[in-house]
Amino acid sequence: MRLSIVVNLVLAFVALLFLAPLLWLVTASFDARAGFAAKLPEQFTLSNFGAVLTWDVGGRPLLNGLLISGGAAVVTVVVAVLAAYPLSRYQLRFRRPFLYTILFTTGLPVTAIMVPVYGLFVRLNLIDSLAGTMLFMAATSLPMAIWMTKNFMDGVPVSLEEAAWVDGASPMQALRRIVLPLMLPGVAVVAIFNFIAAWGNFFVPFVLLLDPAKQPASVNIFSFFGEHGMVAYGQLAAYSIVYTTPVIGLYLLVSRALGGGFTMSGAVKA
């Protein structure tokens, strides 16, 4: 099995290539005299983390990020579940065109609409508004969320609701009491994915939030890089790790929930 050995070696080599840029983040964050190269710290320290865990650096930006991303995830999921119900259960004339529009906007690069959105926010006086930014992020993640939620809902048999209707429940009651509990894992996955996407989004808050006190960690860490990144390498790495940790935790949660290995079967099918 010489082929097998070659394949293993190639895989190990690729893994090493992918690992290399990550190493610096970890080693530098614990190094009192960190440079740009990954190496074991000569002087192990936790002071880098202490230095960035202040209210102005690690505190408020993380809280802003939590408000924006958490709010966006909740709004997206609630709105998507509501919209998915008629799309999944009723015979509607506009269903196909609506779903095609949704599918089309799923692929739209949000970057391309940021200039008009900035104009809109100026007009509506929403610049520097956390709620406005949160709603915009919820809106841009809606197409994918509606699409996924509808697919999850299609998987819940209608016969269960029919029983509830016979007992006099309204469609919304049936949705809340019967359909939603059955598709809760799917809804949770949609919510977590949206949170991760919003947490990492840089361009949207960078354009819509100009007041440093309102900016989430994604933008604040970039300012930090501009101001201190060229000297305080260790602190930059430590801040990166603090900012990344929630995302990794949530990702692990989702991949566990989806049964060990996280796969995309079903999510991407033409």
Place this chain on the structure above:
Amino acid sequence: MARNGKRVLAWLPPMAPSVVLLGLFVVGPIAWCLYAAFTNTALTGIAARRPQFVGLDNFKNLFTSADVGASLWLTVLFVLGSAVVGQNGAGMLLAVFMQRRSRVLRGIVGTIVVAAWVLPEVVAAFAVYAFLNTNGTLNEVLGALGLGGQNWLYTAPLFAVVLANIWRGTAFSMLVYQAALSEVPSDLTEAAEVDGAGPVRRFWHVVLPVIRRTVVTNLMLITLQTLGVFALIFVLTAGGPDNKTRTLPLLMYEQAFKFGQIGYGTAIAVVLLALGAVFSLVYIRSLKTEV
């Protein structure tokens, strides 16, 4: 009539929030994009308060400007290099190679590749920035091997951002292809093996035709994703040096927000959307010509 009214009451209230949000924040801005690209809208000054209709002027400026031409070309190179060839190829390679490997090896390789993908975009950019820096890990390794290092972000900026995007995005294609490959019926490949086809021919003539639709869908998704990449390039090179990495999103940002030319910036956004549409059409057509 009464029945119709009742039906509207059944679907309209639950649909209303999504229609309002999508209309205001997604469809509205796209429509405004298409309109404002034909005006001289600016951030400040008279043109900010009373934008005037300037017809095709923005587009005339756009297509006669060397800036936009160069950016458009860079964007195409960036998409072809980092998404179509890089992420797609590396993702496919990893997925194929990881088939029938031991659980441990699959787990380790998969986790490392996915880790680069899970990182927030800005953090991924920092990691690559440090890696490619003059005093970074890559040069240290090259130095230890007796090879000379250089300031990669300065000497080979486009190569650096392409590499960064491959590093960050390959996991998605890998996951998509792992899922697709696991659904290829094994009797097909086994039959080909019995007929004496080697692994390369088995992949090319048996596996690839089966997962063709997934390949095209994946290409479409990663292309559109890559067209919108901003933070990665902005952190690594800010479009420089000498505008060698100024793709359309960075040019749009520069014109609209640094120079206040909202109308012109919007016209660039329209070009970006059009480029996305062209790529999508090519992909969709390639699906239709299926035998």
